[in-house]
Amino acid sequence: MIGDYDVAIVGGGLLGSAIAWGLGRLGQSVAVLDEGDIAKRASRANFALVWVQSKGLGMPAYTGWTVRASKAWPTLNAELKEQTGLDVALQQNGGFHLTLGEVEYAQRTELVARMHNQVGAADYRMEMLTAAEVKKMLPLIGPEVSGGSFCPFDGHVNSLRTFRAFHTAMKQLGVDYFPEQPVSSIAREGGEFRLATARGEIRAAKVVLAAGNANQTLAPMVGLSAPMGPTRGQIVVTERTMPFLPHPLTTIRQTDEGTVMIGDSKEDELDDRVLNQPINAVMADRALRMFPHLARLNVVRSWSGIRVMPRDGFPVYDQSETHPGAFVACCHSGVTLASNHAFDIAGMIARGALESELVGAFSARRFDGDATPNGSGYY
Missing domain, CATH: 3.50.50.60 (FAD/NAD(P)-binding domain)
Incomplete structure (x- = not known):
């Protein structure tokens, strides 16, 4: 050797x-x-x-x-x-990207069509669902949810x-x-x-x-x-609550421990020593519009981090x-x-x-x- x-x-x-x-x-x-x-x-x-x-x-x-x-x-x-006896809590029964209002729904529908029309792309079965169809799978969505896309391959882990x-x-x-x-x-x-x-x-x-x-x-x-072109992102975590989210979203997921994670920000900023509170406010507002019952939960921690990102x-x-x-x-x-x-x-x-x-x-x-x-x- x-x-x-x-x-x-x-x-x-x-x-x-x-x-x-x-x-x-x-x-x-x-x-x-x-x-x-x-x-x-x-x-x-x-x-x-x-x-x-x-x-x-x-x-x-x-x-x-x-x-x-x-x-x-x-x-x-x-x-x-x-090998280790550790359960990484893999949950893989599909995930959602929810839309608020008809404009977002139309934009998402266009994106799904563009993805499907790409020559050489794998079949990953992403489809658009109406608000009524989403509600059957996520009963606690709010009235502003207009629908969203669903992919059966999506999931999350600890x-x-x-x-x-x-x-x-x-x-x-x-x-x-x-x-x-x-x-x-x-x-x-x-x-x-x-x-x-x-x-x-x-x-x-x-x-x-x-x-x-x-x-x-x-x-x-x-x-x-x-x-590389690193970006900054922020994450908000709530206290533990009852299980209500059997499918993760691009912006919200409930962990195996019961907390709710909220995070979909992206900034061209590389200082992670402080939080941009207006961004947290926007993320929290969208989360509440998607799931109104989250309003009764306390935020227990929030932080920012620099993401690895090829250019x-x-x-x-x-x-x-x-x-x-x-x-x-x-x-x-x-x-x-x-x-x-x-x-x-x-x-x-x-x-x-x-x-x-x-x-x-x-x-x-x-x-x-x-x-x-x-x-x-x-x-």
């Missing part, structure tokens, strides 16, 4: 830990280099959706990639539970427990986790990668960059590119031509795509090459000479 490890993964968040677990289950020796627990991780703005609906407008391959992930999630859930399950399972598989060791430089010498940290050097035959927005700085060290919102998966054995993975939907990262991406890295179809669709080369704004959605 070249180096201390088969693979060194930079980034121990949900993306990096999913790939690390996947490599560990394939018998690879793996080191995960991570920041400390007090680091401001992008996953703080995580909404924990396993989401297919609306994904891929402008890139049909992304629709297929998310459908593939959604279908693989039950297998991932079962394997993690069998993302904190998922993160814990990956790290517990990684340890059981012999993956070495090194917190408080952010990587400052990467060099390839003598057929191996040398990753410098404040606590020493790690050597590995391959390296995977899974460090979220930091990939933009790390990728050029190994001849790769990771154009156009779609994932980036690449391998280096100048530094063979170096890979980069960037995505916004770390929960949705966790099964693909654990099974598919990890398998490709173990074999030493990404599938040509994946690189063709998601390579950062699509940004060459382009300044495409973020526009793919941010669920």
Whole structure:
């Protein structure tokens, strides 16, 4: 074996830990280099959706990639539970995007039609439902709800427990986790990668960059590119209440613990030290119009976080031509795509090459000479 490890993964968040677990289950020796627990991780703005609906407008391959992930999630859930005993609370019986008023309903109907009309898009069975049809499935909706779209592949999980399950399972598989060791430089010498940290050097035959927005700085060290366009989001959480929401929404979900999470904001702002209270007010107002009974609940916490976001919102998966054995993975939907990262991406890295179809669709080369704004959605 070249180096201390088969693979060194930079980034121990949900993306990096999913790939690390996947490599560990394939018998690879793996080191995960991570920041400390007090680091401001992008996953703080995580909404924990396993989401297919609306994904891929402008890139049909992304629709297929998310459908593939959604279908693989039950297998991932079962394997993690069998290995660790932890239940990540996967609920996957379909999800809604609700509309308020006829204008929003018409806009959503147009979006659904555009998604279905994309050449090469996977069949993900998103359909529009009237208010009466929605009410049969969500009896407590308010009178302003005009209907909405429904996708049977959508769902959600307990993302904190998922993160814990990956790290517990990684340890059981012999993956070495090194917190408080952010990587400052990467060099390839003598057929191996040398990753410098404040606590020493790690050597590995391959390296995977899974460090979220930091990939933009790390990728050029190994001849790769990771154009990022991070955004800020805010989340509001209420006290626990009776079960009332059997299907998650793009903007509201009831956790397995009974709390209600509200969050659909997106700002071109990278300071997460303060909250924009007018944005919280708008999110809360829309939630109350969708479910009026929420008015009696107390808000128990609210926070903002910086989301990982490739420049156009779609994932980036690449391998280096100048530094063979170096890979980069960037995505916004770390929960949705966790099964693909654990099974598919990890398998490709173990074999030493990404599938040509994946690189063709998601390579950062699509940004060459382009300044495409973020526009793919941010669920």
